[in-house]
Ligand SMILES: Nc1ncnc2c1ncn2[C@@H]1O[C@H](COP(=O)(O)OP(=O)(O)O)[C@@H](O)[C@H]1O
């Protein structure tokens with residue numbers, strides 16, 4: 078992370094179970110100081126990280142969230158403003174914010190929350206999207222979460238349309254059937270970076 082930070086390369090922090098112990102919180106805060114482009118966590122993790130305290134998540138439940146994503150939206154905005162990172166809170170609605178703009182992505186299926194490591198997987202996808210679109214981490218992260226959610230829908234309903242079927246920026250974009258994104262001001266992810274099935 079230090080090498081990435083000093084080379085100006087974007088990287089993504091997933092504060093897994095930040096509230097589980099002071100040790101984990103301190104590790105997350107040390108990483109946060111290295112200025113990730115995006116922080117992606119569940120609501121409990123973002124609430125804890127924004128308050129910079131493991132005690133913030135009083136009903137801590139392992140790596141899972143005990144809060145709804147909406148509960149952490151203000152904390153996410155504050156964290157984004159204080160760190161300069163885009164902050165993504167996952168949940169039934171994924172909120173992605175740079176502290177001013179907020180994008181909501183309401184794709185996915187509830188079962189995803191119960192599968193360990195879907196959070197890690199979507200964080201990896203965010204990193205891949207930010208690598209392609211480093212100049213707009215907000216849009217990249219929102220697209221990653223939306224696509225991941227649609228992949229979950231596709232998995233749960235075999236035969237649903239591919240999340241990568243068609244997607245273009247701004248006025249000319251056509252969204253995959255079923256995609257729900259709100260508050261998105263500009264979608265500039267090019268189709269060239271997405272493979273068709
Ligand atoms: N209630 C839900 N309904 C639909 N999708 C969800 C729900 N909860 C989580 N997800 C999705 O599951 C993925 C992992 O998110 P989450 O479970 O919040 O992360 P973590 O594993 O870090 O706790 C995200 O893509 C998120 O959108």
Ligand SMILES: Cc1ncsc1CCOP(=O)(O)O
Pocket residue numbers: 093140141192193194195196197198
């Ligand atoms: C690294 C790791 N090892 C066991 S659970 C876990 C994190 C998975 O967390 P999440 O469900 O938040 O992706």
